[in-house]
Amino acid sequence: MKAINNRDYSTLIAAATQKIPCDLTVKNVKLVNVLTGEIYPASVDVKDGVIVHVQPGEACDSQSKTTVDGQGKYLLPGFVEIHMHVESSMLTPERFGREAVLHGTTSAMTDPHEIGNVCGMEGILWMVEDAKRSPMRQFNLASSCIPADAEFETVPFPIRAPQMAQLLDSPGVYGIAEVMDSNAVIADQPFMRDILAEGRKRDVVIQGHAPYVTGRNMSAYRLAGVMNTHTVLSAEDVRECMRIGMHANMQCSSLSTMFGLQKMVKGTEGMRYLDFLSVCTDDVHAKDMQQRGHVNALLRALLDAGVDPMDAIRCCTWNPARETGFEDIGAIAPGFAADMQLVDALDGRDPDTVFVGGKMVVADGNLLLPPVPERPAPFANTVQLQPITAEDCLLKVPSANVEIAAIECASGNRLEFTAEWETLPIVNHAVDLSGKPDYCFVAVFNRFGRGTKCIAVYKHFGLKAGAMATTISHDCHNIIVAYRDPADGAAAVNRLRETGGGIVAVKNGAVIGEVCLPVAGLMADVACAELVDKLDTLSEQLKTIWAEENPSLLKLSLLALTVMPGISMTDTVMVDGGTRTRVPSFRAKENADGIN
């Protein structure tokens, strides 16, 4: 598979052999050759976006239309992101790409899973279209698990085999995105078998997601055609995956501070080859991208974890490229796309200069592109629910003689959240947390017109006042809201309804801060810097309602993700992800079983 198709081979051959001039020569560089693991002086000739010759040595006899003097800097391949969701940046694909290239990322395999949950195939195909306006290569995959959890979740536009087939036959769709429902794969459930069969018969890449799957189950998952997983969590996971030829994509995302590269890379001890190792950002928010970087931040993390620098660079370039089956990205050699970056040092810093397909898109660390034209936000009306009242935010119980499932969050790790049965004050047939400062409500309201909701009590979650709500709520992206006072909760939800989605903070009934994400309630069509300014402003306001010094903007985003261990909630039910069982919000005291 090639990233650059429709090549005029005659032109490329003529340019390589100097019968016609090349478009670009980048000379006087220290070439980082990830194919052999060498660094040596060289110059690179480019024609029609393709590298046509690499001349080793200081001398350069090229006569190209443009020559760029690399001033002795390192010339690295552009970084290749093996797995990510553009929506998590809260930027549209075009806007995302404009930020990512500043950090040296020139290709990404993307899973438009978030917009897919909200808008279905129409949303996915819009991502493909918008990505074309981006200065980097975004290879969209077809989201395989919409809903992510067929047992507990509902979405307006489920993707099953017929939709998968249609997506895979759409131009610009390159394979099947992370198969999150590993249970269905391993149990060989017919609906999943049929989805995978669509990929297998087209011989496209099938990406995985299989936390805590090991041994024979992991073999079964691999046998089904899944080639990688970015849910390796430990050294043991990494070792097992690499040994069975399952590419281990160590993630380091804005959502996954629970994962640590430092411990994961220990799984490679004793291995001579790291071909099956790479890294992914999965979900990176605009602010993290701006501050830490993108794939280059992961390169830095690998170096910090003690990985050999050349191995670390391969994990960000050639390994992910090869894993996807692309034969012309991830390295600097004849025939490869001219996706390259000039950097002062191999430490994961932002590049000075970035070329994508031989076009200079970043110079002196600045974007070289004209502004994005104004346009109306697509998918601006995806928050479909009736206005709600404080009453709707009450956790009602049939009698005072109940125990409440309080979700203990003290660990701070969503995967370790547990339900503990407690007796809490009941006022007017509803739980009253006004005298319990360590407690708050969390509710999920369906935002696709179903009218469903689920309300639960969270303990040590950190909300000390007011309410915070968002339409970014993996993976169904219903509205999730945390509140101490039901009136604040209702105000926050209603505000999202008015704005078309985003993140909102409310205190004493009034909106104190918000970031609007009108594109499907997930993304803004603004420059990264502009969005980060808004997020920063909101962050300041959030400090007044959260206990933490620097509350995460997206504390709520993973609470509704049922495919992982720990307690989560959908728009209808609480779920214990570890045991795959329902958890009632309350139960009669005399009855150990739930009554809800």
Add this chain to the structure above:
Amino acid sequence: MKAINNRDYSTLIAAATQKIPCDLTVKNVKLVNVLTGEIYPASVDVKDGVIVHVQPGEACDSQSKTTVDGQGKYLLPGFVEIHMHVESSMLTPERFGREAVLHGTTSAMTDPHEIGNVCGMEGILWMVEDAKRSPMRQFNLASSCIPADAEFETVPFPIRAPQMAQLLDSPGVYGIAEVMDSNAVIADQPFMRDILAEGRKRDVVIQGHAPYVTGRNMSAYRLAGVMNTHTVLSAEDVRECMRIGMHANMQCSSLSTMFGLQKMVKGTEGMRYLDFLSVCTDDVHAKDMQQRGHVNALLRALLDAGVDPMDAIRCCTWNPARETGFEDIGAIAPGFAADMQLVDALDGRDPDTVFVGGKMVVADGNLLLPPVPERPAPFANTVQLQPITAEDCLLKVPSANVEIAAIECASGNRLEFTAEWETLPIVNHAVDLSGKPDYCFVAVFNRFGRGTKCIAVYKHFGLKAGAMATTISHDCHNIIVAYRDPADGAAAVNRLRETGGGIVAVKNGAVIGEVCLPVAGLMADVACAELVDKLDTLSEQLKTIWAEENPSLLKLSLLALTVMPGISMTDTVMVDGGTRTRVPSFRAKENADGIN
């Protein structure tokens, strides 16, 4: 691309998860994991020819229909041959496979180029069919250069773009075989552009052959879509190829004693990764295969050259597999074909036990297959020329006042043969070598009914009496004959005409030894051991006519190959391969230009 298609994924998943029993478990082995470069105790479960689980450790909980105790031996992937011509073994594909598995080779990318020159597409497709009867996997490629040299050679059934398209659309044809006419590629000649376009549009592997091509020309060759070359000749060649992502297939064949792995591997000094390095046998005769081995002999050569043992094993397994785009051969992991071998030591020795697709085909070093049924030889009448006389073998000249082009062979290296102008005795308008013991004639007679021939004088070639002739004459496979006495030459040619081809030795007008190769004049449908016996008997006879202690059976085979440097000859003309010019057999003394 997969070697095993039409998998029943449900069955494989059920077997991996022990819902149904596996067919085979190989337990108590030291697994050589070429993916990670580790060796550790393990057991391997197989279902439907596919590895479904690898259990690390000494324990084995598998309940398979058959369990093989590996007795602590090493379990290696079967070897993968990246480039070879089955015909060069002088065995049919089925017979070749029966010998190759004894040496641990379980897959080979094969180029049926020799039979293609003789029989065209019909011959190529017969190789595909016969390979199916073989106990190993033979992945036939479509020969791209028939004739090998469009400028100087003719063949009965040339392959151009339409034939290439037809071949590539034939089941069992996996790509384009070695593109020998590198000049045509680099010059972007339309006929070659069209041939390559057929491969590129189907996105199949395109293998290369580009001796002495370097720099911008090599870049151009790579840009055309060619992915490898097995004509690396030096450390510099290996380094250049690997650096530009051109797989360097270091060959070690029966014909190429001039190549040395020892010097070639020095090209990898300073490289951290050897992904683009592998080895190939190219042309291995039956006797060499029986005595030295097949790919395992190359493993031994790599070890002798000081290559790290795990790297060396990768060069014979995973590297060539990955290079071809096959995702399920060359390693032992779930999803891979169960092509494995048990060996006592990692030193290139023959294996004890070999499995292909989970079927045990070799045990205790012996083939476990029933005899091949008798069948008539296909392509038994490919030697088409009229009977010749001694007169036909004379090198005639227009006058005594000529200089003869004597091909100096003292170096023993065909690539260094040069033409030297000499005055030689002329009797009855023909060169007379009877008083010149260091000289002989070499002639090429067209064997496809064209009636053409070319006769030249060779010096220090080593023939001291009689004649030797063969229909194995790369790549056109006309009859090539070396003789001191024209009557012996005619007798040898006429004998090949009678037998349908092979190798024949004549002395004093009588056949003193021969090996019949009735299948296209290239192959015998007999067991390797039987053929080797015949070749040994012939070798003894050859000692009576050649100067060497152990004359090569195929001294003549490369003399007609015009695509390499040095002097060669076709059925019509002598060629200087280095300058790509014609060389006349003689010239008038007063005229520096040729008159032939």
